[in-house]
Amino acid sequence: MQNINSQEDPYLLSRQSLDKNPSEDISEKIVAVILFACALVSVLTTFGIVVIIFQETFGFFQEVSFAQFFLDTKWTPLFADRHFGVWPLINGTFLTTAIAMAVAIPLGLSSAIYLSEYAQPKVAAVLRPAVELLAGIPTVVYGYFALLFVTPLLRHIIPLEIFNALSAGLMMGVMITPTVGSISLDAIKAVPRSLREGSYALGITKLETIFKVVLPAALSGIIASIILGISRAVGETMTVLIAAGLQPKLTVNFAESIETMTAYMAQISGGDSPRGSLNFKTLYAVGAVLFVITLALNIVSYWVANRFKEKYD
Amino acid sequence: MATSYQQDDSLDSAAEFTDNVESRETLGKVFEVIFLLGLLIGLFILVLLLFDIFRDGLGRFLTPGFLTETPSRFPDQGGIRPAIISSVLLGTVVILVTVPIGVGAALYLEEYAPKAWWTAIIEINISNLAGVPSIVYGLLGLGVFNYLLGFGPALISGALTLSLLSLPVIIVTAREAIRAVPDSLRNASYGLGVTKWRTISSHVLPYAIPGILTGVIISVSRAIGDAASLIVVGAVGFLTFDPGLFQRFMALPIQIYSYITRPEPGFADAAAATIIALLLLILVLNGVAIYIRQRFSIR
Numbered sequence: 001m002q003n004i005n006s007q008e009d010p011y012l013l014s015r016q017s018l019d020k021n022p023s024e025d026i027s028e029k030i031v032a033v034i035l036f037a038c039a040l041v042s043v044l045t046t047f048g049i050v051v052i053i054f055q056e057t058f059g060f061f062q063e064v065s066f067a068q069f070f071l072d073t074k075w076t077p078l079f080a081d082r083h084f085g086v087w088p089l090i091n092g093t094f095l096t097t098a099i100a101m102a103v104a105i106p107l108g109l110s111s112a113i114y115l116s117e118y119a120q121p122k123v124a125a126v127l128r129p130a131v132e133l134l135a136g137i138p139t140v141v142y143g144y145f146a147l148l149f150v151t152p153l154l155r156h157i158i159p160l161e162i163f164n165a166l167s168a169g170l171m172m173g174v175m176i177t178p179t180v181g182s183i184s185l186d187a188i189k190a191v192p193r194s195l196r197e198g199s200y201a202l203g204i205t206k207l208e209t210i211f212k213v214v215l216p217a218a219l220s221g222i223i224a225s226i227i228l229g230i231s232r233a234v235g236e237t238m239t240v241l242i243a244a245g246l247q248p249k250l251t252v253n254f255a256e257s258i259e260t261m262t263a264y265m266a267q268i269s270g271g272d273s274p275r276g277s278l279n280f281k282t283l284y285a286v287g288a289v290l291f292v293i294t295l296a297l298n299i300v301s302y303w304v305a306n307r308f309k310e311k312y313d
Numbered sequence: 314m315a316t317s318y319q320q321d322d323s324l325d326s327a328a329e330f331t332d333n334v335e336s337r338e339t340l341g342k343v344f345e346v347i348f349l350l351g352l353l354i355g356l357f358i359l360v361l362l363l364f365d366i367f368r369d370g371l372g373r374f375l376t377p378g379f380l381t382e383t384p385s386r387f388p389d390q391g392g393i394r395p396a397i398i399s400s401v402l403l404g405t406v407v408i409l410v411t412v413p414i415g416v417g418a419a420l421y422l423e424e425y426a427p428k429a430w431w432t433a434i435i436e437i438n439i440s441n442l443a444g445v446p447s448i449v450y451g452l453l454g455l456g457v458f459n460y461l462l463g464f465g466p467a468l469i470s471g472a473l474t475l476s477l478l479s480l481p482v483i484i485v486t487a488r489e490a491i492r493a494v495p496d497s498l499r500n501a502s503y504g505l506g507v508t509k510w511r512t513i514s515s516h517v518l519p520y521a522i523p524g525i526l527t528g529v530i531i532s533v534s535r536a537i538g539d540a541a542s543l544i545v546v547g548a549v550g551f552l553t554f555d556p557g558l559f560q561r562f563m564a565l566p567i568q569i570y571s572y573i574t575r576p577e578p579g580f581a582d583a584a585a586a587t588i589i590a591l592l593l594l595i596l597v598l599n600g601v602a603i604y605i606r607q608r609f610s611i612r
Contacts, residue, residue, distance in 0.1 A: 024508055031510040032425055038417030039426070042439045042484065045477050049449060052456035110351025118345055131355055136531075136595070138538030140566040141362070141588050144573055148581055149365045177355050205334070207341035228444065235446025237541035238566070242573055262448050262541065269451070269545040275460065283545075287452045291445070298444035302437070 053291055056284030063278055069285065075248035075264075077282045084282070086289060088248035092258035093290075096169040096240050097233040099254060103173025104229050108180025109222065115181075116188040117210055128185070135178040143242030146171040151243065163245025163257040172239050180229045183305075187221020188214060224305035231297035235290065237262035261290045366592075370585025379586060383553045384568070388579025393587050395552040396568035399468060400537050400594065402556065403564060406472035407479055407536050412529055414476075415483030416518075419525075422484070423491045424513060443481040450478045451545025459546060466547025468562035474546050475536040482535070486528025490521040523609040530602035534595040540566035550574075565591040 061069070064084045072085025111131055115124045146167040154160055154167060191214050199209040215222065237260075245257030246267055259267075268283045373379065378392050385391025418439075426432040454474030464470045494517050502512040540548075549561050550571025556562040563571075565587060572584035 028508055028510050032421075035417045035421035035425060038414045039421040039435055041414050042418065042442055042480060043435060045442060045453070045480070046438050048457055049445065049453045053449070053452055056456075107351050107355055110348040111355065114345075114348040114352045118348060127352060127356075130359075131352065134355055134359055136534065136538075136599075137359075137362070138540070138566050138591060138595070140538070140540050140569045140573075141366070141592070144569065144584055144588060145362045145365065147573065148369075149362075174355060174358050203334075205337045205341050207344050208337065231444055235444075235448065237446070237448045237544075238570065241541075242570065262446065265448050265451075266541060266544045269455070269547070284452060287449055291449050294444060294446055294449075295441065298441050301444075302440060 049291065053284055053288045056281050057288040060278070060281035060285040063281070064285075073250055075259075077279060078268075086261075086286065088250050089259060089261045089264055089286060090289070091250050092165070092240075092244070092248065093234055093260040093262070095165045095252060095254060095258055096172060096244055096260055097230055099166060099169025100172035100176055100233040100236075101226070101230060103170055104176040104180045104233075105226060107173070107177040108225070108229070109184055111177065111181040112184035112188055113210060113215075116185055117206070117214070128182070131181060132178045134174060135176075137175070139175060139236060139238040140242070142171040142175050143168075143239040146239055146243035158255065160255045161245070161257045163243065163247070164255050165244050165258045166254040168240045168242075168244035169254065171243065172233055172236050175236070175239070176229045176232050179232055180225045183225030183228065184218070184222045187218040187225070190221065191217040220304050220307060224301045227297050227301035227304065231294045231301065234297065235262060235294050237266055241266045261286050265290070363592075366585045366588050369582050370587075370589050373582045373586035374589045376586075380590065384551055388572075388575075388577055388583050393565070393568055393590060395555055396563045396565050396587070397590065397594075398555050399548075399552075399563045399567075400565045400591075402468055402558070403472045403475055403562075404533050404537050404598075406469070406558075407476045407533055408529065410473065410476040411479050411483050411532070412525075415480050415529070416487050416525060418480075418484045419487035419491055420513060420518075423488050424509070424517070439481050439484055443485065446541070447478060447539050448541040448545055450474055451542035453477065454542060454546045464559065466549075466561060467559045468556050469558045471543045471546045471548055471562055471564070472558075474542050475539060478539065478542060479532040479536045482532040483525075483528055486531070487521070487525045490524025490528065491517060493524060494520045523606050526605045526609075527602045530598050530605075534598040537564070537598070538566055538591065538595060540564065540570055543567055544570075565594065 068084045069086055072083050073087055074083035074085050075088040076083045115128055115131075119127060147163075150167040150170060151160060151162065151164065158166075160166060195213055195217060196209055199213045200206075204212070240260045241263040244260060244263060246259050246263060247257040248259040248264070249256060251258065265283055265286055268279055274280065373389070376389070380392055380397065381394055382392030383394055384396075422432065422436065426435075451474060454470055454477070458464050458470035458473050459466060498516050498520065499512055502516050503509075507515075543564050544567065547561075548564055548567040550563070550567060552561060552563045554560075569584050569587045569591065572580045572587060
């Protein structure tokens with residue numbers, strides 16, 4: 001990247017020829033190789049995830065057919081009457097995710113709009129990190145709060161099971177609000193001032209400018225933030241494990257106990273299932289579904305964010 | 314409207330226009346309040362959450378021996394020392410592993426990497442890894458560290474798993490810190506005939522260190538709060554001895570989870586007390602990050 005330092009640079013070559021210390025050149029090359037090796041660790045990590053997950057998943061599908069996994073509607077791998085239909089787990093995951101996003105999208109977007117369009121810079125400088133604290137609270141704490149504060153509180157108003165999708169989803173939404181908020185905020189801030197001023201000059205109010213000019217212009221970044229938020233919610237474990245229960249069910253009733261993919265994985269792991277057993281392999285089969293879903297969401301989010309990025313520059 | 318504008322005299326039409334603006338501006342004010350409320354709801358819940366946890370857990374947290382004793386079967390006795398030691402050990406290993414590798418990778422990508430298809434792949438790969446769920450890292454750790462390398466469900470397996478989990482975040486923040494070092498600094502060094510690595514180690518890195526350290530601490534405090542990957546790797550919920558690197562281990566979030574899942578009522582307060590300990594640890598780490606940024610930033 002540094003032109004001045006490239007090997008073709010005549011000044012640098014002449015300097016090197018004056019250099020009386022050839023060992024320095026070798027150590028420079030060694031350093032470059034070591035740094036490259038560091039960068040490779042991330043590639044190896046991805047490679048390791050893919051190989052290990054799909055190896056065990058392959059073993060799983062030698063014992064359980066695709067049809068049993070994708071067409072059955074019951075998930076009872078731990079019972080005598082075994083069923084391996086993954087849909088109840090996917091259902092639980094997307095039920096809690098839908099609730100979470102119903103919280104995170106309005107809260108995240110209104111935070112982003114307020115901080116970008118209304119707040120004084122000094123106020124925004126305080127409020128933005130304050131909101132982002134929400135993302136720094138460990139997720140096990142949100143689980144505690146969902147189970148022992150939110151659920152008892154909500155049970156005064158609506159009949160809920162002790163473990164339910166609603167409380168877990170609500171708290172997950174609060175946790176994800178900064179993800180949606182801060183990426184949307186960056187997108188909204190990237191909308192050039194001239195667009196807003198053009199709008200004001202036509203006699204359009206601030207609110208109308210926000211909804212008809214600023215938000216459409218920032219739409220790709222906002223969509224990317226929402227997709228990333230969905231991905232976070234799908235992969236979240238501790239909140240749903242603690243507060244949503246371990247009852248794999250095909251239901252849209254948020255008052256009931258359900259089970260998510262991640263909660264099942266946490267339930268089955270922890271040493272109870274010996275390596276090589278079918279139970280052990282279900283852990284990886286569910287993990288593979290989770291990995292594929294979150295990877296797809298991350299790629300779409302990355303693509304959407306980059307696809308329209310340069311539009312107004 | 315258009316026809317009436319033609320017929321009206323200027324005063325009337327202006328009045329009509331102003332009325333319209335007023336109602337639109339009022340709607341604007343209403344929405345300003347709605348947006349502010351959206352922002353404040355999150356903060357309100359944060360305050361409520363902290364209040365609830367301190368109300369439930371402060372008494373237990375202040376019990377003598379809570380931080381220094383091993384856990385007990387009785388909710389009002391014993392302490393969380395093995396969990397604290399585990400978390401501190403985990404955090405230390407994560408720092409020792411991720412700082413050299415993460416900074417190395419960031420330096421490579423910022424200072425050495427040519428613009429080529431495979432460097433683009435490394436970059437996309439890192440941003441994708443940042444979005445892989447924690448529990449999937451647990452599967453990786455279980456496969457590689459527990460079985461392939463044979464560590465079993467030991468602290469080192471958990472620590473290395475958390476290290477891989479933290480690495481993408483550290484690389485991204487370290488790259489930003491390195492990118493923020495002005496090129497004039499590098500060029501001045503090269504102009505004196507200093508080699509590339511010496512320029513980096515003596516000028517670029519010292520300048521970037523506050524930014525790098527801030528990123529490291531933020532990602533380490535995330536790792537310390539993570540439980541999902543450790544559950545998969547095999548952290549235990551009850552430990553009566555202080556863990557070593559190659560022994561069974563806990564972590565503060567695992568201790569919290571373990572307390573929450575016990576049916577006896579008193580354990581909820583013990584969970585809240587442990588949450589206070591975890592939040593204090595994270596708060597201290599973040600305080601250090603802020604201090605470093607203030608103290609060492611040469612801008």
